[in-house]
Amino acid sequence: MSSLPLELSPRSATAGTRPAATLRSVFGLREFRPLQSEIIDGLIRGEDAFVLMPTGGGKSLCYQLPALHREGVALVVSPLISLMKDQVDALCANGVNAAMLNSAQAPAEQSQVHRALDEGALDLLYVAPERVLAPGFLERLAQRKVALLAIDEAHCVSQWGHDFRPEYAGLGVLRERLPGVPLIALTATADPQTRQDIVDVLGLGQARHFATSFDRPNIRYTVVEKHQPGRQLLRFLAGREGEAGIVYCLSRRRTEEVAELLRGKGLRAGAYHAGLAAPVRRDVQERFLRDELDIVAATVAFGMGIDKPNVRFVVHYDLPRHMEGYYQETGRAGRDGLPSEALLLFGTQDVATARYQVGQVASDRQRRVESHKLNAMVGFAESLSCRRQVLLGYLGETRDGDCGNCDICLDPPERFDATEAARKVLSCVYRVGQRFGIKHIVDVLRGSVNERIQRYGHDRLSTYGIGQEHSTVAWQSIVRQLIHRGYLVQDIAEYSVLKLSPAARELLLGDARLELAMPRVKTRKAGKTARAAVELGDDDQRLFESLRELRKALAEERGVPPYVIFGDAALVEMARRRPATAEEFLDINGVGAVKLERHGEDFLATIAADEP
Numbered sequence: 001m002s003s004l005p006l007e008l009s010p011r012s013a014t015a016g017t018r019p020a021a022t023l024r025s026v027f028g029l030r031e032f033r034p035l036q037s038e039i040i041d042g043l044i045r046g047e048d049a050f051v052l053m054p055t056g057g058g059k060s061l062c063y064q065l066p067a068l069h070r071e072g073v074a075l076v077v078s079p080l081i082s083l084m085k086d087q088v089d090a091l092c093a094n095g096v097n098a099a100m101l102n103s104a105q106a107p108a109e110q111s112q113v114h115r116a117l118d119e120g121a122l123d124l125l126y127v128a129p130e131r132v133l134a135p136g137f138l139e140r141l142a143q144r145k146v147a148l149l150a151i152d153e154a155h156c157v158s159q160w161g162h163d164f165r166p167e168y169a170g171l172g173v174l175r176e177r178l179p180g181v182p183l184i185a186l187t188a189t190a191d192p193q194t195r196q197d198i199v200d201v202l203g204l205g206q207a208r209h210f211a212t213s214f215d216r217p218n219i220r221y222t223v224v225e226k227h228q229p230g231r232q233l234l235r236f237l238a239g240r241e242g243e244a245g246i247v248y249c250l251s252r253r254r255t256e257e258v259a260e261l262l263r264g265k266g267l268r269a270g271a272y273h274a275g276l277a278a279p280v281r282r283d284v285q286e287r288f289l290r291d292e293l294d295i296v297a298a299t300v301a302f303g304m305g306i307d308k309p310n311v312r313f314v315v316h317y318d319l320p321r322h323m324e325g326y327y328q329e330t331g332r333a334g335r336d337g338l339p340s341e342a343l344l345l346f347g348t349q350d351v352a353t354a355r356y357q358v359g360q361v362a363s364d365r366q367r368r369v370e371s372h373k374l375n376a377m378v379g380f381a382e383s384l385s386c387r388r389q390v391l392l393g394y395l396g397e398t399r400d401g402d403c404g405n406c407d408i409c410l411d412p413p414e415r416f417d418a419t420e421a422a423r424k425v426l427s428c429v430y431r432v433g434q435r436f437g438i439k440h441i442v443d444v445l446r447g448s449v450n451e452r453i454q455r456y457g458h459d460r461l462s463t464y465g466i467g468q469e470h471s472t473v474a475w476q477s478i479v480r481q482l483i484h485r486g487y488l489v490q491d492i493a494e495y496s497v498l499k500l501s502p503a504a505r506e507l508l509l510g511d512a513r514l515e516l517a518m519p520r521v522k523t524r525k526a527g528k529t530a531r532a533a534v535e536l537g538d539d540d541q542r543l544f545e546s547l548r549e550l551r552k553a554l555a556e557e558r559g560v561p562p563y564v565i566f567g568d569a570a571l572v573e574m575a576r577r578r579p580a581t582a583e584e585f586l587d588i589n590g591v592g593a594v595k596l597e598r599h600g601e602d603f604l605a606t607i608a609a610d611e612p
Helices: 019-025 036-044 061-067 081-093 107-118 129-133 137-142 166-177 192-202 229-237 252-264 278-289 323-330 348-359 364-382 387-394 419-431 438-446 451-455 472-484 504-508 530-535 538-558 568-577 582-586 593-609
Strands: 049-052 073-077 098-101 124-127 146-151 183-187 208-211 219-225 244-248 269-272 295-298 311-316 340-346 415-417 488-491 497-500 515-517
Touching: 019 036, 019 061, 036 049, 036 061, 036 208, 049 192, 061 073, 061 146, 061 183, 073 129, 081 098, 081 124, 098 107, 124 129, 129 137, 129 166, 137 166, 146 166, 166 192, 183 192, 219 387, 229 252, 229 311, 229 340, 229 582, 244 252, 252 269, 252 295, 252 582, 269 278, 278 295, 311 323, 323 364, 323 387, 340 364, 348 364, 364 387, 364 472, 387 472, 419 438, 419 472, 419 488, 419 497, 419 504, 438 451, 438 472, 472 488, 472 515, 497 504, 538 568, 538 593, 582 593
Parallel strands: 049 183, 049 208, 073 124, 073 146, 098 124, 146 183, 219 340, 244 295, 244 311, 269 295, 311 340
Antiparallel strands: 415 515, 488 497
16 A cells, blocks of 8 residues: 555544544544534434534534544545545545545546555545446445445535535435435535425435534625725725735636736735636645735635635625625635634626526526525625624524624614514515515505506505605615514525514514614716716816727727717726726726727827826
8 A cells, every 4th residue: 555645544543532532633623613522423323414514613523533433434525626635635634544536636546546445444535426426436335334424515415505516416326325324414504495405305304403603703794885896905905915815706807807906016916717727726726825825816616625724804806696605705714713804895787797697597496596596695785784694694593683893883874763664564575475575565565556566456455555755775675674684584495485484473563663774775876977077177188088089980990889989987087097007997997808908908008198
């Protein structure tokens, strides 16, 4: 075995020792975190378990330690090679005989891992779900002593989950092919519907459920209206030099643009996305882990399984598509428990783009799921109540009182006695049979005249038109706050219809009062048009006219209207800010990557040629 690249260690002598002793001797930890000891003891006894713990909560130890106390090899199903590698490397560093099988390995390396498995030399073997379902693998495994089965990132089994993977849905076969082997499923994020799917798919009907609090009190949540995001990011980073952080972007091009912007300001930043060559991605990840890079601008592919404890901030440059992903990604900050920041730049254009993309999903069921999750994410960003309360509520955890560590708590909105408004909403939900969503409820309260209301006869209800005192936006805010506070629930399996929770009874019967945040109804700001150019100074006005001439010439050349090149608002902003670089030009409202590529050189030259 000495020729193996696995560098296997002598098997740990754990028979007869207590798990707490293994925790100290193998993993170097002094005490268990909440519920870990109970989960580990049960798994050692051969019991199944379903575990929900936040990112950084210690999920991996729940199966790694029992693997050393049960005879045979523990099979760990994991979705990403990078996640497997990090955990295998950490285990091997602790003297645990761990290995992985994945498509990136050379045939010779895979053969060596198979040999170690056949010889009973492994404590843990990490595999992708595709490997588990590959012909012959389970037959080979059935000939070995299997200590336990661990399904990491178990939310991937559910079509309701935020990261559904069809190959995960086939893992239920493990219970049939390896009967009597204890199984543990683990996830950091799963709404109630996803949790039930995990139980059903993996055959965990008799398993004990363990759930620690999802709260990460050391993380401060802040949502800022997106405007000139490049500058907003730079302002946020001012004074954070040398701190480690991740900036999440939705597109590959955006990650590179953001990384270039940061490098242009002297910051140690790199880009990470699936379009980069594997060696480049590995280099960025390793340099970040080694503190040679402070900031990584990345797509969501980056971060899963990376145990870097000193990430001080996570910025979402674009709106995430779901709360699960947002929670998981922000959870990569402050794993060491020290104060950390989570900043979300929230833009209406991001929402419009996301809704369009959801609308392109072919499957009605999946489109409904994704629409529900996007609406929840938008509701979080627009919330006027404690961010942490909203986030935990979505994950099925009720929090009493505000957190004091989010932008809403630190700069609270005006509050009002919402008892009567809440009763109107709850009564309306009840009278429509708890079979309609937010928009319909608000339409009924506002007395809207539309075909749907008339078809169902809801214009004859006592609650029809009783909400004229609030605008549509205000009522939507009130309904969302009632959801966040636990008086209403949205049933994702039933087209996100609103239903009353048990807590609603007291309010409806008049036995309780309720205070909510006063809706901050945004008034539409007058857009910058050509008229705004009149307010420009003489020098800026001259440049504005030059830009208009250039725009006209380009439009004629391409055979399109001038506004297709750039709108007046963009030209006004260019004239005022006078961008000098591609990064600054991209920061202009109305300039995207394609327009930068097509027109950036011409406009930057015109701006440079105009001297105030």
